[in-house]
Amino acid sequence: MPQSLSGSLADFASHLESEKRHSPRTCEHYLRDLQRLAVWLVESGTERWGNLTSHEVRRYVARLSKDGLGGRSIARHLSAIRRFYQYLLREGLVKDNPALDIRAPKSGRRLPKVADVDQLNHLLDVNPDDPLEIRDLAMFELMYSSGLRLSELAGLNLTALDLSGHEVRVLGKGNKERILPVGGKAAAALGRWLACRKAFAGEGEPAVFLSQRGSRLSRRSIQARLARWGVVQGADQRLNPHMLRHSFASHMLESSGDLRAVQELLGHADIATTQVYTHLDFQHLARVYDQSHPRARRRSPAGSSDKFSDPAGH
Structure with missing residues (x-):
């Protein structure tokens, strides 16, 4: 990861620990999500945090979704990005917060588990x-x-x-x-x-x-x-x-x-x-x-390759 990206992440981690008094585990989670974004930025051809736009954040959200992340996990990533860019704005390192108005896709509602x-x-x-x-x-x-x-x-x-x-x-x-x-x-x-x-x-x-x-x-x-x-x-x-x-x-x-x-x-x-x-x-x-229904799932007789074959021979 280039110094132009990693340096700001290290400073942000110090900010979370010393000023915000976050636990080491919380800081670790923030950095893990932001490092994933940094890798994506390098793959996309940019090495500066200030080059990230709202359009590219939406592209990144789409990439996370394609990688299998659910709505809640993407929301956590966006929260980390917003928090990070608030810090960068305060330090005068960027001009805006590109994730400010970006929302994660809604998660499909999990059905509760039941016992029969x-x-x-x-x-x-x-x-x-x-x-x-x-x-x-x-x-x-x-x-x-x-x-x-x-x-x-x-x-x-x-x-x-x-x-x-x-x-x-x-x-x-x-x-x-x-x-x-x-x-x-x-x-x-x-x-x-x-x-x-x-x-x-x-x-x-x-x-x-x-x-x-x-x-x-x-x-x-x-x-x-x-x-x-x-x-x-x-x-x-x-x-x-x-x-x-x-x-x-x-x-x-x-x-x-x-x-x-x-x-x-x-x-x-x-x-x-x-x-x-x-x-x-x-x-x-x-x-x-x-x-139960005789026409719910048609199954071909053993050895038959005809998906339209009828077990009754009709």
Whole structure:
């Protein structure tokens, strides 16, 4: 890399460390992205930061996209470029910030991962004797039964449970309260845990789910316990609380087709947030269609090279 490019990068790194007090890791990320831009500039025939124009930044974004970077990664690159050129402007080394009005392409929305019904039945149809595993089963049954967020589960208090009425009251985002149904298996698992809980709870402790020391179980501990549960039970993918919530939503929508009801159960303020599960449901339907419909996927008989051949001979 020519000195005309590398020198300014070294000065910028010192600026981030000494003036902005950024961590070494943050500085490393900035420099890595900017070094990639510097290599591209040299390949494009320029060796001066001041020669970069908005048009060329757009070309660079297109190159990053062609190289397989997603919208979020490109946005990070653009952020580094904008920050770098703010510094160069302050030092009087360039006349403008060519990345100022450039935006990254939108990322395709990631569909949440779900576990199928059979896998969840296998994971939850157990009868543990260890009190902590009884607690874990109650947590996971409740999450899948009622679609709770991790924060809602961790923050759950005894006063929010009504096992006789098969209901639970949760405080969701924006401190919005909602009352959710609790399935029979979840209620039974909770009943077993509450009987064990007495041996752990200190006087006046309101939390439903407790650690071995008797304090409220943390979100991180819940995540770790669920991941461990999946390993012990032989899950074919890593389990996490979001997957249980997503599986609840997908399975509810698959069975009922009632998007508005699923929105209410999940506590989504905007139905557009819930609509992602319609894509999941369609994926399931598409797989069933491809596997079941006689004209969905035409397969040639073994040994035939005619893609239009009919297995029935018609």
